[in-house]
Amino acid sequence: MHQRAENPHAEEKPAVLSVRNIESFYGPIMAIRGCSLDVRKGQIVTVLGANGAGKTTLMKTISGVMDPEKGEIIYGGENIAGASPDRVVRLGIVHVPEGREVFPLLTVEENLRMGAYTRNDPDGVRQDMEMVYSYFPILAERRRQAAGTLSGGQQQMLAIGRGLMGRPKLMLLDEPSLGLSPILVREIFQIIKRLNREQGVTMMVVEQNAKVALEVADYGYVMELGRIVMADASQRLLDSKDIQEFYLGVQEETQRGQKRWKQKKTWR
Amino acid sequence: MDVLQLFVSGLANGCVYGLIALGFVLIYKATEAVNFAQGDFMMLGAFIALGLTNEQFMGLPFWIAVPLAIIAMGVVGYLLDMLVVRHMFGQSQIAIVILTIALGFVLRFIAGLIWGHEPIALESPIAGKEVRFGGLVLGLDEVTIIVVTLILTVALYIYFNRTKLGVAMQAASQNQLAAYYMGIPVKRVHSLVWALAGAVAAVAGILFASKGSIDPSVGLLGIKAFAAAVIGGFGSLPGALLGGVIVGLIEPFASYYIAAGYSQLMPYLLLFLILVFRPHGILAQVHAKKV
Numbered sequence: 001m002h003q004r005a006e007n008p009h010a011e012e013k014p015a016v017l018s019v020r021n022i023e024s025f026y027g028p029i030m031a032i033r034g035c036s037l038d039v040r041k042g043q044i045v046t047v048l049g050a051n052g053a054g055k056t057t058l059m060k061t062i063s064g065v066m067d068p069e070k071g072e073i074i075y076g077g078e079n080i081a082g083a084s085p086d087r088v089v090r091l092g093i094v095h096v097p098e099g100r101e102v103f104p105l106l107t108v109e110e111n112l113r114m115g116a117y118t119r120n121d122p123d124g125v126r127q128d129m130e131m132v133y134s135y136f137p138i139l140a141e142r143r144r145q146a147a148g149t150l151s152g153g154q155q156q157m158l159a160i161g162r163g164l165m166g167r168p169k170l171m172l173l174d175e176p177s178l179g180l181s182p183i184l185v186r187e188i189f190q191i192i193k194r195l196n197r198e199q200g201v202t203m204m205v206v207e208q209n210a211k212v213a214l215e216v217a218d219y220g221y222v223m224e225l226g227r228i229v230m231a232d233a234s235q236r237l238l239d240s241k242d243i244q245e246f247y248l249g250v251q252e253e254t255q256r257g258q259k260r261w262k263q264k265k266t267w268r
Numbered sequence: 269m270d271v272l273q274l275f276v277s278g279l280a281n282g283c284v285y286g287l288i289a290l291g292f293v294l295i296y297k298a299t300e301a302v303n304f305a306q307g308d309f310m311m312l313g314a315f316i317a318l319g320l321t322n323e324q325f326m327g328l329p330f331w332i333a334v335p336l337a338i339i340a341m342g343v344v345g346y347l348l349d350m351l352v353v354r355h356m357f358g359q360s361q362i363a364i365v366i367l368t369i370a371l372g373f374v375l376r377f378i379a380g381l382i383w384g385h386e387p388i389a390l391e392s393p394i395a396g397k398e399v400r401f402g403g404l405v406l407g408l409d410e411v412t413i414i415v416v417t418l419i420l421t422v423a424l425y426i427y428f429n430r431t432k433l434g435v436a437m438q439a440a441s442q443n444q445l446a447a448y449y450m451g452i453p454v455k456r457v458h459s460l461v462w463a464l465a466g467a468v469a470a471v472a473g474i475l476f477a478s479k480g481s482i483d484p485s486v487g488l489l490g491i492k493a494f495a496a497a498v499i500g501g502f503g504s505l506p507g508a509l510l511g512g513v514i515v516g517l518i519e520p521f522a523s524y525y526i527a528a529g530y531s532q533l534m535p536y537l538l539l540f541l542i543l544v545f546r547p548h549g550i551l552a553q554v555h556a557k558k559v
Contacts, residue, residue, distance in 0.1 A: 065448055089451025101446040103439045114439045117432070118451040166451065 013041040015074075016170050016202050017062070017093075022071035022081070024054075024061045031057040033226035034071070039170065044196050044203040046213040046234070048247055049223035055206040056098055058223070059172045062204075063095035064088040075170075090118045092169035098206075099178060100155040102162070104148025108139050111147050111158055115165030125165065131199075132161040135191055153184040160188070164195070171195075173205045177212065185209060189216050210247035214238045222247070272404060274520045280410035280479070282516020283417035284310075287472035288493035289500065289508035290424075291465035297503055298441040298461040301353065301364040305372040306469060307490015313341040313470025314477040314486070315379050318390045325383075330393055338470045345466025349459040372487060379484040387481035395478050413475045420471060421509060428505075437461055495539045501549025510551060514538070 017039040024032040032054045039045045049055050060066040062073055064085040073081040080088060085095075094115075103111050112132060116125045133140035136157040142150060147158055156176060163171055176192065177185040193216045195201050207213035214220055214234040222230035222243070230237065237243045244250040291306045303309075319325045320333035328336075348371075356363055389395065397408035428434040440447040440457045447454050476482065476489070492515060500511025515535045522531035542549065 063449065065445070084453075085448045086451040086453045089449075095449045097446060097449050101443055101449070103442045103446060105442050106435065106439060110435050110439075113432070114436060114447070114450050114452065117436060162450070 013043070015039060016041050016076075017204070018072075018074040019058070019062065020072040020074065022058070022061055022068045022073065024057050024066055024068045026057075031226055032061065032068070035223070035226065035228055037221050037228060037231070039202060039204050040219070041202055042196070042200060043218040044193065044205060044216055046205045046207055046217035046220045047223055048207060048210045048213060048220060048243075050208070052225075053223040054226040055223055056174055057226075059095060059174050059204070059206055062088075063093060063172055065095070086118065089166055092167070093172065094163045094166040094168035094170075095172040096159050096163040096174060096176070098174040100152070100159045102147040102150075102155050102158050105146055107144050108147055108150070108158060109143045111162050112139075112165050115162035116167075118166060124167070128165055128167060132164050135164075135195065136161050152179050153181070153188075156180060156184075156188060157191075160191070160195075164199075164201070168201055170202045170204065173203060175206055175208065177207060177209045185212055189213070192216060210243065211238075214243075270524075273406070274524055275517065276406050276410055276414070278517040278520040279513060280407075280413040280516070281519065282496075282513035283413050283509075284472050284476045284512070285489070285493045285496045285516050286509035286512025287417060287420070287468055287475070288490055289497035289512045290505060291469045291472075292490075292494055292497045293502060293505055293508040294461055294465045294468070297505075298437060299349075299353070299458050301361070302368070303462075303465065304365060304368040304490070304494075305375060305487075306465065307493060308372040308375040308487035309341060309345070309466055309469035310473040310476065310490065311482065311484060311487035312344070312375050312379060312473070313337055313466070314390065314473030314482050315383050315484070316340050316470070317474045318388060318477060318482070319383060322388070322391050330391070334474055337474060338467050341466040341470035341473075342463040343466075345469075346459045346463035348466075349462035353462070354455060354458070372490075376484045376487055383484070385483055387483045389481040390474070390477035392474075392478040407479075409475075409478045412478065416471065416475060417509075420468070424468075424505070433457075433460070492535060495535055498549060499539055499542050501551040504549065504551040507549055507551035511549070 015038040019035060019037050022032050022035045023030065035054070035058060037047070047055050047058065057066065061068050064080070064083045064087065067082045071081060072079045075091060075093065080091065103114060106114070109129070112129055113125070116128065119125055138154055139158055139161055142154065147155065150158060160173070160176065173192065176188050180188065189212050192203060192205065196203050205213055205217065214237055217234045220232065220234045220237045221228050222237070230242070232240070288306055288310050291309065292303065295301060295303045317333050317337035320328045320336055321330050352367070353364065356367065394408045394412045399406050399408050399411055428438055436447070436452050437457055437460070439450070440452055440454050444454055476486070493512060496511035496515040497508045498511070499514060500507030500509070515538070518534045518538060519531070522534040526534070546552070
C-alpha cells in the first residue's frame with residue numbers, strides 16, 4: 001500500500017465518507033481487496049484506474065447495491081456498510097451509475113421526479129427541478145420527451161440531473177465521460193465543477209479519462225486490481241511521472257532520443 | 269341487430285380476457301416473471317366474492333363482498349411475492365413458470381375443497397337483467413363489464429402516469445438497477461405490482477361470474493388470456509386489453525359465420541399469424557438502448 005504520511009488534506013475539512021478496508025466479492029471473485037479512502041467535505045475526489053480495477057464495484061458497495069464482506073463505510077459517524085440502497089439515498093448519498101441508465105420510456109421530467117423519489121417536499125422538488133434545468137437548459141427544452149430518445153450526452157446530463165434531484169450531500173459519479181465526445185466531456189466536467197462550487201455537493205468521480213478528472217478534482221486515488229495504489233492531491237498526481245506514463249500517455253525520451261516502451265511501476 | 273349483439277357480447281368477453289391479460293403483463297413488465305396462475309387468481313377472486321355474498325355461504329351484501337374480494341386478492345398477490353417469488357430471485361425463468369403453474373393447480377384444488385366442483389352462480393344484482401337501447405336488447409351484465417373495464421382502464425392510466433408510486437412502478441420495470449440507485453424500494457414495488465395484478469384479476473373474476481356460473485376450472489381461461497396478451501404485445505398494457513378484446517370479438521363472430529369445430533381455432537390461428545408476422549405483438553413496446 002502507498003504510504004500516506006504526508007497527506008496534505010489531513011488537517012483540512014472533515015471526511016464526509018471514510019471507507020475502511022472494504023472487501024467485496026462477485027461470487028468467489030474478490031473485486032475489492034481491502035480498500036480505504038476518504039472523501040472530504042466540499043471536495044471533488046476522483047478514483048482513477050483501468051477496466052476491471054474495481055472502481056465501479058467500490059461505488060456500488062458504497063451506495064448499498066452490493067454488500068461488502070468485510071470493512072466499514074463510515075458516513076455521518078455511522079457505519080453504512082451493507083445498508084439497503086434506498087436507505088443510503090435517504091442519508092444523502094446518490095449514485096449516478098455508469099452508462100447513464102435513464103428510464104427510457106419515461107419523460108425527462110418523470111425521470112427527474114424519480115430522482116426525488118425519497119423526498120416528501122413538493123416545493124423543494126419543484127425548486128430543484130428548476131435548478132437542474134438551469135444547469136442543463138437542453139433538458140428543459142426536452143422535458144416532455146421520452147428519455148430513451150435523447151442523445152448520449154443529453155442522457156448523461158439527465159442522469160446527473162436526476163441524481164441532483166435527490167438533493168445529495170455526496171454524489172457518486174461513475175464514468176460520466178463514457179461514450180461522449182471530447183467537447184461534451186469537458187462540458188460535463190465543467191458542470192460537475194460548478195455544481196460542486198455553487199451547490200456545495202461533495203463529489204466522488206470514478207474515471208478512466210484521468211486528465212480531465214484530475215483537472216477538476218481536488219484529490220485523487222489510483223486503483224489497480226482492487227487496491228488503492230496511489231493517493232495524493234490532484235495537482236501532484238498530474239505532475240507525477242507514473243501517472244503521466246500510465247494514465248496520461250506522456251512518454252519520456254531517453255538521452256539517446258528514443259522512447260522507452262516499458263517502464264516499471266514504482267508501486268509493485 | 270344480430271351483428272351488434274354479437275359485437276357487444278364478444279366485447280364483454282374480450283374485456284374479461286383483457287383484464288386477465290393485463291395481470292399477466294403487469295407482473296411480466298415489472299418483474300420479468302410470468303404468472304401462469306393469473307387465470308386461477310381470477311377464479312379465486314370470483315369464488316371469494318361468491319363465498320362472501322351467496323346465501324348458502326356467508327350471505328353478505330353484494331356491494332360489501334366485492335371490495336372485500338378485491339382487497340383479499342390484492343393481499344394474496346402481495347404475500348405470494350413477499351413470501352415466495354422474491355426468494356426465487358436469481359433462479360431461472362423456468363423455475364417461476366413451474367412454480368406458478370403448480371400454484372394454479374393448488375388454488376383450483378383449494379377452491380374445489382371450499383366451494384365444491386359443481387358450477388355455482390354468483391348472486392349478483394346485475395345477472396340476468398336486460399337493458400334496451402331502442403330496439404337493441406343487451407344483457408345488463410355485458411354492459412356493466414364493458415363500463416367497468418373502461419373505468420378501470422382510465423383509473424390505471426391515471427395511476428401509472430400521474431401518481432408517484434405508479435410512475436415508480438414504470439421506472440422499476442424499465443430499469444431496475446437505476447430504480448435501486450434512485451432509492452425506490454424495488455422489492456416492495458414488485459410486491460405491490462403483484463397485489464395490483466391480484467386485485468385486477470379479482471375484478472375480472474367477479475365480472476366473469478356475473479355472466480354465468482363458475483367452477484374451479486374456469487381459471488383455465490387464463491390460457492386464452494395469455495394468448496390475448498401475446499397477440500396484443502406482451503409488455504404493453506394497452507396491448508393486453510386490445511388483445512383481449514380482439515380474441516373476445518373473434519370468438520362469437522367465428523362461431524356465427526364459420527362451421528362449428530373450426531371456429532374455436534380462430535383465436536389461436538390469429539396468435540399463430542401474429543407470432544409469424546409480428547412477433548412482438550400488435551402494440552409492441554420495444555426499444556434499443558443507446559450506447
